[in-house]
Structures are given as C-alpha cells and as structure tokens.
Amino acid sequence: MKEIANKKSGLKTATQLMRKQIFIPIAALLILVLFNLIADPSFFQINYAKNSAGDPVLSGYLITILDNASELAILAIGMTLVTAASGGQDISVGAAIAISGSVVLRVLCGDNPRPEEMQASILTAFLVSCLVSMLFGAFNGTLVAYFNIQPMIATLILYTAGRSIAAWINNNRLPIISDPVFGYFGTFIPGIPIPTPIFIAAACMIIIALVLKFTTLGLYTQAVGINPNSAKLNGINPQLIKFITYVIMGLCVAVAGFIKVTRFSTINYSVVAADIEMDAILAVALGGNALSGGRFSMVSSILGAYVIQFLTTTLFKFNVSSSALPAYKAIVVIVLVIISAPTVREKLSKFWKRIQTSRIRKEAA
C-alpha cells in the first residue's frame, strides 16, 4: 500500500511538472542534450585553446552556445515584458540593434570611419546608445500604449526604417574600431577564459531578477496584460505600464546591440542581428508564454533563448549548411511549439496520468 502511495505522490509531482510552464523549455533542452549525447558525446567537451589574440580560453560547443545566445537571451527579457503587457510583439528589435550599434560606432569614431584612437570613452558611447534605443522604444511604446496601435503594426515602422536610419547615422560608411579594448566586450578580456558576452547576459538576468523582486513590475505587467480595465480600477496606469515595457525593450536592444558591434568591432547594417526579432519572439513562445499577453515566466523565456541557440549550434555541428539551416530549424520549432501549446500539454498530462494510474492499478492487483 505504501508503495502505491509513494507512486501516487511521484505521479502527482510528474503531472504537476508537466503542467508547469518551465517544463517545455527544459524538456526541449533535455531532448537536444540527449540527442547530442547519443550522436556524438564529444559535443560536450570543453578544452583550453588559444584564441586569435593568443590567450588561452575555454572552447567547445557548450561555450559557443552560451556565448552566442547572449544577445537573444537579453532580448527575450524585453520581449517577454512587451508581450505580457501589450499582448503583442516588438518586431523592430533587429533593426533597432542596427541603430544602437551604429550609434556606438558613431560616438566612438566621430566623422572619421577609421579613427586612430577613439573619440569618446566606450562607456559614453554605450550610454548614448542606451538613450537612443530607449527613445526608439519610447516611440514604439507611445504608438502602442497611447495611440492603441497593434504592436506588430506599430513596430513595423521601425522595422522598415531602422536599418536605413542605422546606415544614415554613419553616413553609410562602415566604421572599424582598431582599439583592441573595444573588442574585449564582444570576445574575451585577456586573462579571463570565458567569453565576455556571457557575463553581460548574466548581469542582465541578475538585474531583471532584482527588478522583478524589488518592484511590482511583474504583477503590474501581468495585470495590465490580462485585464487592463481591472488594472485601471485598482490604480494602475495601463498605458504607462505598456509604455515602460517598450522602453525596457529599448534598453535590452542597446545592450544586445553593444555586444553585436563589439564582437566584430564593426557593423554591417543590413545583416547585423537579421531576423533576431523572430528568434526573440520564439524564445518567449518556447517558454510557454501566451503571445496574447498576461501571465509570463521570465526564466522560461530566457531558457527558451538558450534552447534556440542550442538547436542552431547542434545543426551547425552536424554540418547543416547555413543556407539550409532555417528549414531544419523550422521543423524542430514546429514540433516544439506544438508540444508547448497549452491544449496539447493538457492532453499529454492527462495521457500520462492515465498510463500511470493504470500501471499502479495493475501492480496493486
């Protein structure tokens, strides 16, 4: 009897986990890990290798995943909040990254696209780009919150115009920063074997964790996303909350854009962060968050971002050509998204429960 009771409690936790949101990205991650373990365990090896600057650094696929997912993870933070509060997505983030990167380079280079030394400190350049990105976020936010335009349409404007604005900021030239210090942010700081973007992403996660813990941003965005009428009658200003989420999205864009330009110390306006908005939206969806807004799980979204990068890297590892990559990715994404659909999840957990109870019954008999 006791055994059955134990089994029952085990079953309960299993079904509970199934119904939890974070189950989906974790399950996806496990499947990918398992696949790689079977196909080629060397996927998980981490070695010391010399980078181009000659410093010993950690290298391996896992490091690549963590490194390359940084921008996406940071964007997932903003996208989650925007989705929760406004029930729509910001599709301008890729173009906005081009702008923020361009601003960084413009501040550092001044009028000369190949400066001997930087015209301003890196911090100044970063702060200016933050400001600009937040202004563009505010622009999107104003359209969505105060003019009641559907998020996708509102952000379509910047999506269309962003990359040409980015090119215009630098007079359509491609500045290159030769100072190696600038590159530290996107690659390695000498003496530290872990890629810097990983630290930046971690810092962003810590900051958002603190913000969610020490402010009511989480509760307010969810309340506004679920029922703006009720939120308003409880003293919340729904428009302001929506607006704020877009400004935060702008800040995330600035950080992601900064990583992007420091990776190569230059920028390509038409290619940089291309289609990253779709991956960011996908990260939110993979995290099991409803794209129609309301309840959200930040951890799940961020995990979703890493799952996407894990998938991309896995596909690269198996020599899927970069032109065929999106097609493969699409297949996997379809499967993941279907599994993560609430209706399917409900059915799965029911199915699981049935199997378990019938097994318990059989054993008891």
Added chain:
Amino acid sequence: MQKDSVLEMRGISKSFYSVKALQNVDFTLREGEIHALMGENGAGKSTLIKVLTGVYEKDEGEVYLKGVEGAVHIKSPEDAQNLGISTVYQEITLCPNLTVAENMYIGRGKAKITRWRKMNSDATRILESLQIPAKADQQLGTCSIAVQQMVAIARAVDMDCKVLILDEPTSSLDENEVAKLFKLMLDLKSRGVGIIFVTHFLDQVYEVCDRITVLRDGKLVGEYAIENLPRVELVSKMLGKELDDLSEIKSSDGSDEVLGEVIYKADGLSSIASNPFNFEIHKGEVNGFTGLLGSGRSESVRAIFGADKVTGGKVHIDGKDVHISRPREAMKYGIGYLPEDRKRDGIVGDLSVRENIILALQVMKGFFGPISRAKAEEFADKYIKLLEIKTESPDTPIKSLSGGNQQKVILARWLLTNPQYLILDEPTRGIDIGTKIEIQKLVLDLAKEGKSVTFISSEIDEMLRTCSKLYVMRDGKQVGEISGEGLTQTNVMNTIAGGGN
C-alpha cells in the same frame, strides 16, 4: 424513460482533478415545462449544464433524450445542438456587428451559399411569431441586451430544439425586459419545449417555473413541484440549513442613529458618463444609489472613484477641497470601489486568488514596495478564511472560482486596503443567497466599525435592509433622496418610476 419526459440524466458524475463537482446526479425534464435548476455557487449547476451541452465530458452516468434509442453521447456543443439541446448563456455569445438574421443563421446548415433574402424573410417570420421587437437586417449590437438575449433564444428555438437551457438570462435585464422574456418562455412552453432555467432570483422562479431541482455541493437534494416547496424551504434546501430570518440583519433602524461627520461630499460632480449630481456620506453611514439599470447609478459612483474622466463639480473629503481624477487618487483618500461588472472590471482572470487579493494594496504601496511572498500569503489566508472563500488554494487562478467566490476575492481586495469609504456596485448580483446575506451583514459590520459604505443593488429589499438613505436616479438624472420614514418598498418604487414623491 418516462413517457412525458424529453430529457433524463441518470447518475451523472464529474470530477476536476480531486474536486467532485457532480456526484450521481439525476435530472428529469418534462415536455412543456419550465424547470428551475437551483443551488448555491459551486453546487454544480453550471457543471451539469456543461455536461449536458457537451462542454465537459461526464465521468459517469447516462443521458437519454426523447426520440433517441438508448443513451446519447454528447461530446461537443455541436453534438448537443444536433440533438436539439440549445443554450442561451448569461453573457450574449452572438456577434454584435452582424445583423439579427445573420446571427440567427450563422454556422447553421450545410449549404455553401447563403440565400440572403430567404434568410431575412425567415428571420422576420420567426421574430414576428415570437413578438421580438427587432428587425432582421438590424445590427445586433444596436438592440438592447434583452432583445439580444431574445434573438439568442429565437436562434435556439428555430433550430428545432427540444431542450432549451437559459443560464442566468435575466441577470442583466430590468423588470420590463424580464417580463418580455417570461412571455417568450411561456410561449415556448406551450409549444412543448422543455426549458431549464438557471437563476438566482427567487421571485422569478416562483413566477414562471413548474418544477425545481435543487443541487448542493455537487449532489442532488431533490426535485419538487413548485406548489409543494415554499420559498423558505427552497432556501434552506439550497443552503442545507435552516435560515435565520433574513429581515433581522439590520439591527436597528438606521434613521435613528446619530450620524458622524460628513466624510465625503460631492457638489454637482459630473463625468463624461454621468450628469451632475449631489451626494454626501457620513462616517459610519450606509447609503445607496438606486434606479433602474442604465439610470446612471453606476456612472455616478464611477465618477466618485475617478473611474471615468471627471468633467466638473466640487468634491470635499473630511471638509477639505480635493480633486479626484484617477482611481489611484481616490484610493489615496481611502476610497475603495467594487465594480458592477465583475468579469470585465473586477477580476484579473489569470492571476491567482492571492495576487488578486493583494492587488489594490500593492498598488497603494507603490512600485518600489512589493509585498513579500510570505506577507501576501498571510493576507490571502486571512481573507480566504474570513470570507470563507472556496478555492483549492491561494495559487488557483481566480477565473476558475465560482462567481460568488470571485466576488468575495474582490471584496477581500478592498477590505485589505482598510478603506474609510467603500463603494459596492452590485456586490450581490449573480450570487447565491447565503453569500448575499453574508455580504449584507459585512456591510453593516463595516458601518459599525465607523466605515462608510455606498451600496448599489437591483434588489430594492436588499437596499432597504442595509441603507439608511437612498439617492434615486432615473434616466441619468438624480430625481430624489429618500431616508428615514420614507424608506419603504412602494415609496422607492414610485420614485424610481416617477409616479409619486
């Protein structure tokens, strides 16, 4: 199956996870009868209806229908419709931007091509035969709620239904409209349609119904012919206990009490939704706005709370000139507001009971002062216990609670902010009697503690029981104030109707 019955449900059981919503319930509906399905919130009425209409699948039991051999299996609302079971829900589920005729015929028939002219003439014929005051080519949204409801019924009737389920159809109708609806129901009854009528209004049950089935805690209490079941017994059957006399709630006559100082006073206050009105409330007083639906009573209290844009007038709180233009400011002055439309304005559906309870207090504490998880749990537990909120846990999303329990959560939300002045707009609508009385008692208790309460209800006797002064509204205008000796049912009715006073 009995000869004259159109529907029999036998031994129906349904559980949600660990909660047994229905246990071995029987239900019989006869041809040409109006059968009330009664019970408190959470008694299993909705679940039974949803099993019958295929929204839920039953765990056990059988359903039989007249003219169908053996038990029927209803797996989806479509199945139910094809078997002649139609439902009209409390909330209109039609499309307001389509015409009346389109709404009556949408999603029906296999034809790929719509013959508009035939559809319109058919619709006109049905509308006329049921005496529904709507035109076939009129946009549904331009009809009154009552007419929309009737169109929904017309749609159901035309689909050749044998069983018509009316789930709280009267809760958003005024008396005139209810009368019209009843006429339609009686008409259908004479045509042999079996009608299941779910409502909270006892008067209405005794006005039109032939039989009553009472459920309690998911179990069948019994089926009774209406003449054999006096009201008091019905109520005690629903509650499962003998009811203490309803009329004894109000301990003393409010008019005799010495009132405290005026804590809130409005002179010619108006908003974009309401005309100017005067209003005041004293410390420890319970007063109310009364009038028909749409008379402007809700708009008035919304103006007090700053829920609609205030356009003019003067407001004094504790004798000081203040200006309230947003809910947040009203809250700062210790005003709480429980809105009329619980679903639209009150609950935050996907958030948990706990989060819903702390929401207003949290907003008052501000953006940088989140209530800790432990504290929030403490608050939630306290009010779940105090108001006897039936919920699986504080983490349950509020939308999965029954209407009455949702209302209690919203009440808890405002009680938690410890308001000096609480506005309750229809706190008892769509709520079972037990909870109704609890809420009325609570209001009087609050007044005893020195808090002021403004109470709005469509049920005048409820207002008379709780309020010491009534502001009467008609057609958006303030038409009278009644207090003291004048607080009688006839007097209030006359003032509302504009006959006497």
